[in-house]
Amino acid sequence: MRPFMRRFVHFLLLVCGLCLPLRLSAEDVQAADAVVVDSTLQVSLLTCSPGFASYELYGHTALRVQSTQNNYDVVFNYGVFDFAQDHFVWRFVLGECDYRCAVSEYYVFEHEYRMRGSSVTEQVLNLLPVEAAELTSALFSNCQPENSVYRYNIFRNNCTTKARDMIEAYVRGVIRYPARAPRYTFRQLLHQFTAASPWDEVGNDLLLGADVDTLLCERDEMFAPIYMMWYADSAMIDRGVWGCTPLVRERRMALEANAVQQQEAMAAEPTFFLTPAQLFWGLLCVALLLGCWEVRRRRAVWGVDAVLLTLQGVAGILIVFMSLFSEHPAVDTNWQAWLLNPLPLFFVIPVVRADIRGERCVYHAAAAAVLVAFLLLSFVIPQHFSSITMPLALLLLSRALVHLCIYRLSR
Numbered sequence: 001m002r003p004f005m006r007r008f009v010h011f012l013l014l015v016c017g018l019c020l021p022l023r024l025s026a027e028d029v030q031a032a033d034a035v036v037v038d039s040t041l042q043v044s045l046l047t048c049s050p051g052f053a054s055y056e057l058y059g060h061t062a063l064r065v066q067s068t069q070n071n072y073d074v075v076f077n078y079g080v081f082d083f084a085q086d087h088f089v090w091r092f093v094l095g096e097c098d099y100r101c102a103v104s105e106y107y108v109f110e111h112e113y114r115m116r117g118s119s120v121t122e123q124v125l126n127l128l129p130v131e132a133a134e135l136t137s138a139l140f141s142n143c144q145p146e147n148s149v150y151r152y153n154i155f156r157n158n159c160t161t162k163a164r165d166m167i168e169a170y171v172r173g174v175i176r177y178p179a180r181a182p183r184y185t186f187r188q189l190l191h192q193f194t195a196a197s198p199w200d201e202v203g204n205d206l207l208l209g210a211d212v213d214t215l216l217c218e219r220d221e222m223f224a225p226i227y228m229m230w231y232a233d234s235a236m237i238d239r240g241v242w243g244c245t246p247l248v249r250e251r252r253m254a255l256e257a258n259a260v261q262q263q264e265a266m267a268a269e270p271t272f273f274l275t276p277a278q279l280f281w282g283l284l285c286v287a288l289l290l291g292c293w294e295v296r297r298r299r300a301v302w303g304v305d306a307v308l309l310t311l312q313g314v315a316g317i318l319i320v321f322m323s324l325f326s327e328h329p330a331v332d333t334n335w336q337a338w339l340l341n342p343l344p345l346f347f348v349i350p351v352v353r354a355d356i357r358g359e360r361c362v363y364h365a366a367a368a369a370v371l372v373a374f375l376l377l378s379f380v381i382p383q384h385f386s387s388i389t390m391p392l393a394l395l396l397l398s399r400a401l402v403h404l405c406i407y408r409l410s411r
Contacts, residue, residue, distance in 0.1 A: 040068035045123040045163065045248075046075065046109075047229040049257060050193055051116050052269045055198050057181035057243040058193045061160040062120065063167075064106060064254075065136050075109040076139045077102050079159035081152070087147030095327030100148040101162070103140070110255055115263025119253065126249040127406070128172065129384035135170040141326055144167075155186060155220070155329050158227045167247075168194075175247055177218055177231045186212035186386055189224055199389070202276040206340075207322060209333035212386050280391040287395050291402035302355035306348055308399060313345030335383045335401050338374050339393055360407045368400035 016062045039359065048060040063076045080102045091097050113120050127135065128243055152158060168175055187348045192202035235247035274282070294300050319340050322331045352362035375393055378385065 007033075036067045038067050039129055040066075040070075041129065041136060043125045043132050043135055043167075045125060045128055045167070045229070045232055046254065047121045047123070047225050048113050048121045049121075049226075051118055052197075052262075052266045052335035054117075054197070056188075057197055058198060061163050061228060061253040062109065063139060063163050065132075065139065066106075070347055073106040075106050077104065077159070078150075078162040086262045091354065093322065093326060094328075095153075095331075097152045098149050098161070099152040100150065101139075101142045102148065105141045107348045111138050112259070113255055114279070115261065116265045117258035117263075118255070119257035120255035122252050122254040123169065123229065123231060123248040124252075126237065126245050126247060126251040126347045127170075131170050131172055135166060138166065138170060153329060154380065155223045158223055160225045164222055164228060165178055168314040171237055173237045173242075176238050176244070177222075178234040180231075183215045183217075184221065185215055185384075186220070186223075187222065189216075189227070198275040198277070199272065200388045202388055204295075205384070206336060206388075207319065207328075208330050208333070209323070210332070210335060210381075210383040211308045211333045213382060222283065251333050275387075277387040277391070280395070281389040284391045284395045284398070287398050291398055293401055295405050295409065298409055299354045299358065300403055300406060302352045305351050305399065307347045309344040309351060312340060313342050313348070316341035316344070316355070333383075336385060337387060338370070339389065339396070357384055358410065361403070364400040364403040364407075368397060368404060 006153045028298075042065070044064040044066075046064050050057050050059045050061070060079055062079070064073070065076065066073045081097065081099050110120065125132075145297060150157065150162070187205070190204055190208075190212075191201060194204065210322045218231065221230055232248055232249065236244045237247055238244050272279075290301065290304065316337070318341060319337050321333055322328065323334055323337060324332070326332075344367075350365055351361050353359075371393055375390075375397070378390075378393075
């Protein structure tokens, strides 16, 4: 009997092991009894089209929760910030900018985007009643003052990734996102949204280094609201033995775009008649003409050198400071620090003194060597440079060569 009993016990253990996933899944469903379940509760992912202010260029994501039973329709927004915060600009430069989650009535949220003419796309999530109840409870909890603040990161922790992470945390299963091709880098994705705002694009490109020029996986692309919307459209919830269901049950336009409002919003934003590339290529042409005139008279205009070295050094302070001290992603691998750094500030007085006296200054030979090396190596440096980097480098090189020519002709 002993061998028989041993086999029987092994058989029971095997059956229990096979049934364990079913038991756990059943417990997940039965857990609804422990949560106040509202059968009319509906959670939606809202995606707002881009606006024209710098902080609106990439669009926006929020979560909408509606309940007929409890008669409310609210929006949870992880993109709330306040320019009036103490030291807001300084904290933003340091990458220590805090955003918070806030809840508002849906009609208030919709009115804001209606006024700027943006569209709002709503994707109703295919959640179980218990999932919707638990997610809603967590969202209300996140809006409490003690829980609402979080450290913002444009690529890893923003309004879109927070909404995605909350959905994933309360879905009883695993969300499978589709694979997508072609693949992009962070910089290429940013360029898609800043194409109509070249000054914002140049600002990004000057501050962001080589780390944003590597290809992304699908999950990384979800920092952008529109990409999150596209991925959600085809995502599936894998519930194990209970099968797979689409993440999105229904997609609809909650608010249509308004071209007239968009034009008014665009007109309200300050603009400059030249793009950064046009401005800097134009400055290069002016510098070349000025250089020819200086070589002919064998005397450099010291005021031009003073202004140029000062601006180069001040821009360099910002880039080097952010590279060393800022928590912003990808600012510490910026090869443009080779071109824009604080060193020229130490040579403003020696260069101006040499220009006034008609003497030679060693700075120009050193600057020419560094700039030539940068231009030659720029083709192999693994970083996409801003549209002003090449004309700026050529402009600075032209100033150094003008001085070297003047020294040679003055011998």
